[in-house]
Amino acid sequence: MKLPRTPTMRRMPTYLHRLLRMQAAGEEWISCAELAAYMNIPHILVRKDVAMTGLRGNRRYGFRVNELIDAILRFVGWDCPATATLVGAGALGTALLGFSDFATYHFSITSVFDSDPAKIGREIHGFPIYDIAEIRWRLKHFSPKIGILCVPAVGAQLTSDILVSLGIRYIWNFANVCLQVPPGVIVQREVIAGGLAVLSAKIKQMEAGEAATEGEDE
Amino acid sequence: MKLPRTPTMRRMPTYLHRLLRMQAAGEEWISCAELAAYMNIPHILVRKDVAMTGLRGNRRYGFRVNELIDAILRFVGWDCPATATLVGAGALGTALLGFSDFATYHFSITSVFDSDPAKIGREIHGFPIYDIAEIRWRLKHFSPKIGILCVPAVGAQLTSDILVSLGIRYIWNFANVCLQVPPGVIVQREVIAGGLAVLSAKIKQMEAGEAATEGEDE
Numbered sequence: 001m002k003l004p005r006t007p008t009m010r011r012m013p014t015y016l017h018r019l020l021r022m023q024a025a026g027e028e029w030i031s032c033a034e035l036a037a038y039m040n041i042p043h044i045l046v047r048k049d050v051a052m053t054g055l056r057g058n059r060r061y062g063f064r065v066n067e068l069i070d071a072i073l074r075f076v077g078w079d080c081p082a083t084a085t086l087v088g089a090g091a092l093g094t095a096l097l098g099f100s101d102f103a104t105y106h107f108s109i110t111s112v113f114d115s116d117p118a119k120i121g122r123e124i125h126g127f128p129i130y131d132i133a134e135i136r137w138r139l140k141h142f143s144p145k146i147g148i149l150c151v152p153a154v155g156a157q158l159t160s161d162i163l164v165s166l167g168i169r170y171i172w173n174f175a176n177v178c179l180q181v182p183p184g185v186i187v188q189r190e191v192i193a194g195g196l197a198v199l200s201a202k203i204k205q206m207e208a209g210e211a212a213t214e215g216e217d218e
Numbered sequence: 219m220k221l222p223r224t225p226t227m228r229r230m231p232t233y234l235h236r237l238l239r240m241q242a243a244g245e246e247w248i249s250c251a252e253l254a255a256y257m258n259i260p261h262i263l264v265r266k267d268v269a270m271t272g273l274r275g276n277r278r279y280g281f282r283v284n285e286l287i288d289a290i291l292r293f294v295g296w297d298c299p300a301t302a303t304l305v306g307a308g309a310l311g312t313a314l315l316g317f318s319d320f321a322t323y324h325f326s327i328t329s330v331f332d333s334d335p336a337k338i339g340r341e342i343h344g345f346p347i348y349d350i351a352e353i354r355w356r357l358k359h360f361s362p363k364i365g366i367l368c369v370p371a372v373g374a375q376l377t378s379d380i381l382v383s384l385g386i387r388y389i390w391n392f393a394n395v396c397l398q399v400p401p402g403v404i405v406q407r408e409v410i411a412g413g414l415a416v417l418s419a420k421i422k423q424m425e426a427g428e429a430a431t432e433g434e435d436e
Contacts, residue, residue: 006225009419010412017394039396040405076415077422091313098309101394101411105418145421170421172413176235176319178257186424187258188417192408193319194228195390197294199406200323201227203363203388204295206404 004075008049012076013101014039015049019069020104031062078105084172085142087159088150089114089129092174096148097125111142115155132159139166146170153177160187222293226267230294231319232257233267237287238322249280296323302390303360305377306368307332307347310392314366315343329360333373350377357384364388371395378405 003009018038022030032046039046050063055071057063073079086093086109097109113132114120120131130138147163149156149171156175163171164185173179173189181187221227236256240248250264257264268281273289275281291297304311304327315327332338333350340347348356365381367374367389374393381389382403391397391407399405 003419003423006416009415010409012415013409013411014396018396040398075419077418078415082418082421091309091316095309095313096410099410105411105414107414107418146417169424170417172417178232178236180258186417186420188413188420190410190413191228191231192314192317193231193323195406195408196323196325197227197230197296198224199364199388199390199404200295200300200325201221201293202404202406203300205221206387 004052008052009076011039011041011045011049012072013105015046016069016072016104017101019065019072023065023069027065029058029061029063030065030068032057034062073106076105078107081106081108082146083108083110083142083144084146084148085109085111085113085135085139085144085163085168086127086148086150087113087132087135087163088152088175089116089119089124089127090150090152093148093150094124096150096174097127109148110144111138113138135162136166144168146172149173149175149179151175222270226270227294229257229259229263229267230290231323233264234287234290234322235319237283237290241283241287245283247276247279247281248283248286250275252280291324294323296325299324299326300364301326301328301360301362302364302366303327303329303331303353303357303362303381303386304345304366304368305331305350305353305381306370306393307334307337307342307345308368308370311366311368312342314368314392315345327366328362329356331356353380354384362386364390367391367393367397369393 015035018035019030032050033043036043036046053071053075055063055068086096089112102108111130112127113130113135115132119129122129147168149159151159153176156177157179160171160179160181164181169185171179171187173187178189179187233253236253237248250268251261254261254264271289271293273281273286304314307330315330320326329348330345331348331350331353337347338349365386367377369377371394374395375397378389378397378399382399387403389397389405391405396407397405
């Protein structure tokens, strides 16, 4: 199976977020046009994305909110629970610990590690912060599937090596460095500044007197 | 001018980060192959990306590190200084305030606002936190080009409306909501969970016994 394109996958949390709010409000049907208008992206993009989930809509009413939520969860692989360990309880790590949508993805952070004595033993958003020096024996208890790296760039490779040595094969990397990992280990790297690069290029274009591409970018 | 594809723009900060470290180490030349190996992406992608900047390399040695840095800064629009105001000094806002690479983009946050009395008047990473209620007169002094939204989803549209009414035309939105803005205003939205969706889909594929696409995804 070839994976769907990354922009499609990246839009899924936004669809889901919107659909869950509609579900909570008791709404039953949603059309691609409504989702497209909300996200300010072309209708056809939403239609293609939704088609990828395999759900067939009703010609007249669109899609049932409940069914589309389930289809997206299945499509992304969020229909089964997954757990993660988070290393680095700084500002970014704290932001992730407080991210309330994870629960709707059946995704949960079950352990948090840091090397800062001022943080170890404290709690952040209800999560106790463990000493990174204890990660080898502690992770045996939690056996998470995913490792989330929120450490400074300088310590990221070492932390990644430790996680991999403990059997973690999936890493969500927020550190500002590209990790070298053995074959079979998958790294998803987040580049916070990537969005600023996209925005800056649009600003440059706008200020050169040309209309920037409107709407959300692919 | 048609904007380069988003994946190309998103890779620019990573190239830049690597090149600046090489520059600091006194290295003079870089090849596309070296950048590709570092980022674990196909050589051809790097070659296309670098070609977009307009820089011509040396057949034998590749590109001069200094020249490629300048070419990337120009290409992204980071050759001129830009300033921003940040609204919402929570965990994510704090992470952005501490992001050290902004300086190399000639990008600077010059004012920070929050509505939390516990934060107003304090300093985070050397930035004084102003009361959001004072934003109308305070922003006249700073006149930032970009507004960075790190507020909770529920307050994001109102904050966006205020920024737009104060003349801000570019918004970098980290709130978990799609903003409705008038024509001519550009919003770059960051979906933190987007990367998790990409990773989760790869995990699903791996665990179904199929090899996931290796390397960094487009």
